[in-house]
Amino acid sequence: MGATEDGFDDLLTSIGFGPWQIIGISATLLVVAQIPIHQVGSPFLNGPMSFRCSPTPPSEELSRVPDLRKANGTYFNNKCLEVPMDFRNNIASISSNGTAHFTGLASCPYVEYDTSIFASTIYSDWHTICEQEYMRPLYQMVYNTGGLIGSTMCGHIGDKLGRKASILIGSVGHLIAVVLMLTIPSYPIVLTMRFILGVMVSVMLLPSWSLALEVSLPNQRSLVGMLMGLPYSFFTSVNAGVACYLRTWEYILAVGICPGVILIFLVLFLDESPRWLIQRGREEEAIQVLNRAVKLNKSKLSTPLDFTVRKLSQAGTSSERRTADGEETSSRSALRELFRYIRSPAMRLIIILTTPLWFIQSFLYLSVSINANNFTTTSPFLYLALTGAMDASAIILSTPLATRLGRKTMVFGGMFGGALFLLVEQFVPTDFGWAKWVFVMVGFLLIGSAFQVNFIYGPELFPTEVRTRGFGFLNLISQAGFVCTPIVTESLAKNVWWAGGVLFGIAGMLGSLTVLPLPETRNMPLAETLQDAENRMKKSEDKPISDS
Template identity: 40%
Template sequence: MRSNYRNNIDDALSIIGYGRWQIPFFALTFLIHCLVPIHMMGSTLLSVPLPFRCFSSTAVPLEATSLLNSTSQPPAGTYDSECGAARQNVSMPASTLRKTDLSSCSYVQYDHSVFPSTVVSEFNLVCERSLLRPLFQMVMSLGALFGAPLGGVISDKYGRKRIIIGGTVVNMIAVAMIASCPWYEAVLFSRCLVGLTAGFFVLPSYSLAQETTPPRFRSQIGMLIGLGFSLGIIVLAGEAFLVRHWRHLQLTAASLLLIIIPLACFVEESPRWLSQMGRRQEAADTLKRAARRNGIAITPELVEMLEKLIAEDENSDDVLAEGRGNEKPLLRFRNLFDKCRSYFRYPGLRRILCVTPFIWYLQTLLYLGILLNANNFTSNNPFVYVALSGVMDFIAISLTTPIAVRVGRRCLSMALYLISGTLLLLDIAIPAEMKRLKWVFVMTAFLLCAASYQVQFIYTPELFPTVIRSRGFGFVNGTGSLGLLTAPLITDLLVQEVWWSVNVVCGLAGIISSLLVSLLPETRNLPLPETLQDVEKRLLNTRN
């Protein structure tokens, strides 16, 4: 029989402890998080808009064609980045002058003093083609929007390990296409594929790491994994400083895949997933190997737990355990729709499914909104800006880690969101002359937002039962990708009409997120729920 709420796998992991067996899981997830920045915020360094100047066809000197490959650069101040210019009597060398198909800029000359080549300069995304530049980032977010929930579904059906291996291999192919395609349309397709496949390995790897970690260590391990993202941002800034060509930078930053793919083949499958798929003997054998590798003796108590795990009733009443046959596509889709609809019959799960997507959308909007707006308070140097973002993220996670162990996820998230949103709203009242005080308010809000983001990466998977953890986490993370699409519209377009719009929108996003988190149950020091019934029991225990 199933244990009342405390499940056998959590009890077994508590005895096995954290040691050599879990290190490959942690290393895999940590390296994957180090890889994410080149995909998520790589456009900051890959598609940098370079200063340029335009020439009409009549204004280009005849000798310009012989100077196209010249390395001499005119003074930076001569690049006005204005379209439709009709310069006459050009006397200086037309270094790196390029002919375009733009009506307002027949010939263009870029300032390559900092970057020898970016997406903007290679594909001439200036003047009337400047509207195509944001697509480089948006198509990646669009791919992630569908990749996160799709990866969760595939992970729950075929296992964490398989989807991680498949996703990283396809991701590596897509990166190679980005670095080699001569057409912007093909680059955009490859970027979309990168975002799609990132959802196949980022969230499943996190679920794999959490599902193999004893309950008492999950907070620390989750936060340490988050440091991989911060470290990846800092390393990306250093790589960009040394490797300035955008194609070379793309390959260099994504070279971590050469380590991640073999490591993904080395790790074992999640014993939780094996148990939920009815492969309980394999799950028990995996836990035995874990105990031996961690140097733990196979005690009678551990043997008894594993025997109970093997003897568990396989006729589970979980809705996902049904209908894994070979139905026709239309029937399979209908069954999937019926299963999704059946989730809402459970009050506890219904609340989670209704609340968490809005939290992730708002927190992504808050995080990215501050990040884009923070450039006004830091530096116009892109390398310093990216590195500083990583440092702030690192500090936020480091400060949150010890607090999350002692304070519940729910209370901590509520406080971080509330203070972050309030600081942004108060920033509106600070006079423009007090730049340092405004900087402190905005940067503090960013630190708190970054910390709350990391707490959610631990909190949200703990809310869902194992049978739908990956697809549930993928679904809410996918809704967060909508925030990636929405934030640029506010920081780039709406702010031109209303100067305080970023503060108000992001501030309210933080306050509303705090209110929504109050509707969710606490998960600190509780075993991960295995079934939908466990989620309902947790809700009843919370009420009592």
């Protein structure tokens, strides 16, 4: 491995773990805490509500008698009207009457919503029913599309501007987008802000994740990386409880983004990654940051810090860094860098295999998470709360197992086993509802374990000089899987009841096979350069021979 890699890990070990690392890790935790309300909050924010269409405003007598309106559950029939063509062109806006809302839709001029589960959602506020039903999946898709676009940007932002600047840009943009989404009553604005939220979350997430890993001690990196996912699980369950109490999408969203407000203030005390500063040739800034780390952690170093940093900067990675910086002035630098990595057998194998792996795991994870409205129409709050609990359990259980069994074993076992449970659930009779809940939740537990381990495994596969961009590429593929999720959960699963489970099972089993040829990274120093990645791959290939 490169001298810089081993030397910087030794330096971190000398500094020790303390308040300096806690600040950087806390920033990542706050970034992660904001994601659930956007990623898996659609069953609450955009949850479907049973409705009844009418060509004219319902009578006031019917509106005043709730028992007649419910009519043993048959009043809200979710059926659109067949309206003559001449009537479609002569719909005039008339004030709403009682609980009926004027929609302007030809097949549903007036609509009443069943408010027994939700007081209001985006679904009811903008009437994404009947001929506007196609608009409902857009709410989830535009967010993940924004995340996909953001993934193409965040790698460059994180590597060029730094981890701290990326977190600041993303957190401020995220807060502005939410405020506009809550204050401007327009569905196009809602979708636009959702797209921007996807971009901003990606701009925050990947650099902050890299920062937390890069400041952690080598022997604690796995533990820190695994536990960083706990805020996502915790706030998934918290959002379910908040939604069960508030029942109105604006209030639920406002509470869900509270961690983002705290994050903006925490960034003021956040230091840049010294590992990144050294990679960029900014030795003086790295020395200042590391001096602050020594003071906060109350450490004592045997070697002067400025001497150690300059020695690290002059190691083997410095020549590659200068070459890369020189190439950036050329319009063909990006293409050259791409060819440079494609020519590397190790990186070529990593890119080819991690692409389907991250697409499938993300598709499975989000599909199960937001499938509450298909799996149960009466307990979406319980469903999301349990998925949050299962996700937290996956992190707690997989953290010690990943350090013992390795990344590859955990990812393969989690994806294959989870897919098998989801497939078997399709054959459980509906009379055994408890058994169906068990199979779905255990399947999600296993998939969540693989998903969490992969968020450590993925960045570890790439060298430091392109780690953020490599992780950004994986997140881009992950977002592509997220974008495709509503196609199955909102369309296919509603028309063919068994299609979702069968597709989840087969995809998960096939995806688990892609991890087998990849190198193991457990208890290994982070690769700093392309040559380090090549050496690691060779050692991984030689290991079975030496062991035997």
